[in-house]
Amino acid sequence: MVQWIYETYGRTRSALTAVVTRYRARGAVRDVGKALGLSEDMTAGLAGAVWSWSREGVEEKHAEELNMDLSDRRLALTLELARQLINTPRHLSQHPGGFVLSRDRLDELVPIEPAAMEDRQVIEWDKDDIDLLGFMKVDVLALGMLSCMRRAFEFLEADKGVKLDLATIPAEDPATYAMIRKADTLGVFQIESRAQMASIPLMAPRTFYDLVIQVAIVRPGPIQGDMVHPYRRRRNGEEEVTYPTEELRRVLEKTLGVPLFQEQAMRVAIECAGFTASEADLLRRAMATFKLTGGVSHFRDKLIDGW
Numbered sequence: 260m261v262q263w264i265y266e267t268y269g270r271t272r273s274a275l276t277a278v279v280t281r282y283r284a285r286g287a288v289r290d291v292g293k294a295l296g297l298s299e300d301m302t303a304g305l306a307g308a309v310w311s312w313s314r315e316g317v318e319e320k321h322a323e324e325l326n327m328d329l330s331d332r333r334l335a336l337t338l339e340l341a342r343q344l345i346n347t348p349r350h351l352s353q354h355p356g357g358f359v360l361s362r363d364r365l366d367e368l369v370p371i372e373p374a375a376m377e378d379r380q381v382i383e384w385d386k387d388d389i390d391l392l393g394f395m396k397v398d399v400l401a402l403g404m405l406s407c408m409r410r411a412f413e414f415l416e417a418d419k420g421v422k423l424d425l426a427t428i429p430a431e432d433p434a435t436y437a438m439i440r441k442a443d444t445l446g447v448f449q450i451e452s453r454a455q456m457a458s459i460p461l462m463a464p465r466t467f468y469d470l471v472i473q474v475a476i477v478r479p480g481p482i483q484g485d486m487v488h489p490y491r492r493r494r495n496g497e498e499e500v501t502y503p504t505e506e507l508r509r510v511l512e513k514t515l516g517v518p519l520f521q522e523q524a525m526r527v528a529i530e531c532a533g534f535t536a537s538e539a540d541l542l543r544r545a546m547a548t549f550k551l552t553g554g555v556s557h558f559r560d561k562l563i564d565g566w
Contacts, residue, residue: 260399262378264358270380271364274371276357276396279348279385284313286349287341295333295340305337316342353379356399357386369394404448436465449474461491468513475519480546490517506530521546528558532565 264273282290285306292302308321317338322329329335353374359382361368370383382389389396408425416422439447440463442456450459450470454477464470472490481487492498493515500515502508510526511518518524521543528534528542538561545555 260401261356261358264360264399265378268360271366272361274359274365274369274380274382275374276354276359276382276386276389277384278352278354280350280352281346282344282349284309284316284341284345287344288317288337290349291341291344292337295337297333297337301327301334302337314345316345351381351383353381354386356401357389358397358399359389359394360397361395431466439464439470452477462494472514472519480521481519486517486519490515490519493517504531528562528565532562534561534565 261275288305288309289302292305293299304325304327305317305321308325309315309317319329319335319338322334322338327334353376359365359369365371365382371380372383373379374381386396412423438444439450439459442459444450444456444459449455450473455473458477459473462469462473462476464473475481476487476490481490489498493500502511502516507516507527507530510523510530514520514523518527524546525534525539525543528539529536534542542555542558545558
């Protein structure tokens, strides 16, 4: 597909966008420690003492907890420089499938370089900058599970004489959901991780929408926001389902009054805090990148005052 786009639109009007990989707390302390000659054991210990997305980085207290000698000048310098490096660019990499297409010559608008992979070229700007500038970007992302499903359909037709495709698979098949409820989901896309397999028996999904919620609930947002246990209690009838306002009922009724999706957060902001659709979309983007930017806090006053 990548080569088809190049052949169809031409290499002067199409290119993949780049991704600027930035330092996070653990990577910064590992790279700086290595450059300053700290042992691998020391840098691994320091890196393991802090959350990867921490904005403060590795602090002196972490080194003290590991019984490290803070009078060592190299150690003190490592901690200081690693904190300065957080969120600064580390290297440029190729986006897996974010294509920028233009009507006129693209190389007259943006800097382009050959990619490490043969017969590919990359714009030297980050994908977020491309979005900000309003370039047309189309994501062409490969998913190996789709190929696996296609082969499964082919085997099913060849061995059993049963012809199915994604549109004709029997909906809400009871035997399939019985298998899922037993967490027999190894190799089942989206619900095959250890966290999903541990959570599935507690949720006991019986419909496709149950699976939608199951996939959404094992995510950092609902977990860190303490939304998982309230939803489970309400689903199991152990806690009353309540809605502070009628507007919230309309937005959150399908998830029993517990916000689980970014789209629900956007709708809550519109219905209850007076956000416009464009402001709600900015809120969604801030939620998606809060680990890097902390941008959600910018909406705090507007959310509270609007409420």
